[in-house]
Amino acid sequence: MTSDCSGDTIAVHLSDVVQRQLFTKTGYYKGAIVAIKRINRSSININKPMLMAIKRVKDLQNDHVVRFLGACIDPPNMCIVTEYCQKGSLQDVLENEQIKLDWMFRYSLMQDILRGMSYLHSSEIRSHGNLKSTNCVVDGRFVLKITDFGLHALRTPDPDVEEGSYAYYRSFLWTAPELLRMQQRPPEGTQKGDVYSFAVICQEIVYRMGVFFMSNIDLGPAEIHEKVKNGVKPYFRPTLEESDCPCDELAVVIRRCWAEDPMERPDFQALKSIIRKLNKDGDKGNILDNLLSRMEQYANNLEALVEERTADYLEQKKKAEDLLYMMLPKSVAWQLIRGESVAAEVFESVTIYFSDICGFTALSSESTPFQVVDLLNDLYTTFDTVIEKFDVYKVETIGDAYMTKTAIKAPDRNPFRVGVCRCCGVKDAPVLSVRGHSQHGVQDGVQRTTPEDPRESGHQEILDTFGTFELELRGPVEMKGKGAITTYWLRGSGWHL
Ligand SMILES: Nc1nc2c(ncn2[C@@H]2O[C@H](COP(=O)(O)OP(=O)(O)OP(=O)(O)O)[C@@H](O)[C@H]2O)c(=O)[nH]1
Ligand SMILES: [Mg+2]
Numbered sequence: 001m002t003s004d005c006s007g008d009t010i011a012v013h014l015s016d017v018v019q020r021q022l023f024t025k026t027g028y029y030k031g032a033i034v035a036i037k038r039i040n041r042s043s044i045n046i047n048k049p050m051l052m053a054i055k056r057v058k059d060l061q062n063d064h065v066v067r068f069l070g071a072c073i074d075p076p077n078m079c080i081v082t083e084y085c086q087k088g089s090l091q092d093v094l095e096n097e098q099i100k101l102d103w104m105f106r107y108s109l110m111q112d113i114l115r116g117m118s119y120l121h122s123s124e125i126r127s128h129g130n131l132k133s134t135n136c137v138v139d140g141r142f143v144l145k146i147t148d149f150g151l152h153a154l155r156t157p158d159p160d161v162e163e164g165s166y167a168y169y170r171s172f173l174w175t176a177p178e179l180l181r182m183q184q185r186p187p188e189g190t191q192k193g194d195v196y197s198f199a200v201i202c203q204e205i206v207y208r209m210g211v212f213f214m215s216n217i218d219l220g221p222a223e224i225h226e227k228v229k230n231g232v233k234p235y236f237r238p239t240l241e242e243s244d245c246p247c248d249e250l251a252v253v254i255r256r257c258w259a260e261d262p263m264e265r266p267d268f269q270a271l272k273s274i275i276r277k278l279n280k281d282g283d284k285g286n287i288l289d290n291l292l293s294r295m296e297q298y299a300n301n302l303e304a305l306v307e308e309r310t311a312d313y314l315e316q317k318k319k320a321e322d323l324l325y326m327m328l329p330k331s332v333a334w335q336l337i338r339g340e341s342v343a344a345e346v347f348e349s350v351t352i353y354f355s356d357i358c359g360f361t362a363l364s365s366e367s368t369p370f371q372v373v374d375l376l377n378d379l380y381t382t383f384d385t386v387i388e389k390f391d392v393y394k395v396e397t398i399g400d401a402y403m404t405k406t407a408i409k410a411p412d413r414n415p416f417r418v419g420v421c422r423c424c425g426v427k428d429a430p431v432l433s434v435r436g437h438s439q440h441g442v443q444d445g446v447q448r449t450t451p452e453d454p455r456e457s458g459h460q461e462i463l464d465t466f467g468t469f470e471l472e473l474r475g476p477v478e479m480k481g482k483g484a485i486t487t488y489w490l491r492g493s494g495w496h497l
Pocket of ligand 2: 134135147148
């Protein structure tokens with residue numbers, strides 16, 4: 001030992017980690033990603049008991065126990081290097097709502113803990129002492145492994161966690177009451193204490209509501225710590241209802257595991273066969289079947305995730321398209337969305353509509369800015385709702401002016417004018433019907449509209465084809481840059497939306 005991972009190598013890894021760390025500090029060791037746990041010490045004294053402890057951990061080999069790879073004892077980069085499990089801790093998995101866990105899967109997680117823990121208990125390590133959902137990590141194949149056991153002389157309290165703080169008391173929520181009551185708690189804990197911790201983890205797996213979830217009381221970790229430590233009947237434990245478990249027996253087993261009297265708690269060997277029986281549908285005892293069904297579940301999770309992401313994508317796409325439809329005529333937007341170049345179009349006739357609020361300047365001077373904005377907002381929302389029903393495109397709004405245009409293809413296909421005039425309630429609105437050509441550059445269309453000789457205009461005739469407008473000749477009106485144009489007052493229409 002203590003590994004061929006030099007201080008320099010680790011230093012590089014530690015800085016590299018910052019960019020792509022997912023759950024914990026990681027680095028590369030012999031080409032593979034490894035988990036790095038800092039040792040917050042200024043120096044480490046390597047003695048015989050320490051070397052023996054390292055050897056004990058190094059010799060462990062089990063599918064459900066994280067492999068110890070080495071330690072770096074050169075200050076200032078002292079750390080423990082272990083196998084990296086890419087899905088993070090069990091707590092991370094349980095908190096991740098995107099991962100769906102059926103009961104078979106949840107039983108498999110419990111069984112993995114039991115396999116890892118019974119192996120540890122039968123090894124020279126003997127007990128964990130700090131079993132919790134953050135010390136159960138999950139690898140890429142959803143196999144759970146136990147971590148952060150042994151090597152107690154190298155483990156140091158997290159310098160960021162102050163004694164008496166929320167995080168400090170939270171870390172004791174998995175600790176058995178008899179250990180909480182000890183003045184000098186052994187860092188390796190006890191086997192019965194580990195079984196208590198297992199029960200707390202099982203409750204987390206059942207509810208997925210965090211550690212020590214209680215459905216009807218809201219207590220902080222310090223208060224929970226105090227109540228569990230007191231050991232007053234009825235013993236203080238997290239919520240556990242039979243109806244929330246897949247079967248009553250599971251609730252019974254969990255309660256036995258967190259019994260106040262350590263002697264009443266079963267050992268991991270016994271628990272392994274109890275849970276296997278409860279999960280008889282899921283665990284056929286065949287490793288390959290088991291693994292396959294886990295992978296299947298994982299694939300289902302991915303499918304659900306893909307579906308969710310696709311729905312998100314479609315929603316965003318629709319928003320972008322709606323925005324485009326608001327900014328451009330639909331036909332142009334369609335061509336752009338399909339990646340086609342936009343062809344210029346010629347229309348025999350177009351209608352351009354302007355609305356103007358009479359007395360807007362006077363009205364604004366007597367109103368607050370918010371009232372003005374509210375008025376315009378309400379009015380334009382109404383206009384927008386109306387034009388959506390017709391083949392009409394909003395060019396722009398400038399203050400109180402609202403401008404739209406539409407191409408007239410055939411009189412019966414263009415009831416827009418009726419709709420707008422009727423719905424906007426603009427009384428006596430001057431209707432300007434112009435013939436000309438419109439190009440997809442909208443402003444061009446407006447500016448290039450050819451003024452016609454008022455006597456030949458024929459606008460009234462076009463409107464008369466609808467047989468619904470009541471028009472009154474207003475006479476020629478001087479249009480900026482266009483000369484005198486014959487205009488009409490719209491006095492009413494028979495159309496109702
Ligand atoms: N992906 C991955 N994440 C890990 C691994 N080990 C730890 N983590 C993550 O790092 C977090 C913090 O782990 P630790 O630094 O061990 O802290 P802790 O488990 O809360 O407390 P102690 O073990 O008591 O120090 C865990 O919740 C995991 O999200 C690992 O091997 N792989
Ligand atoms: Mg840990």
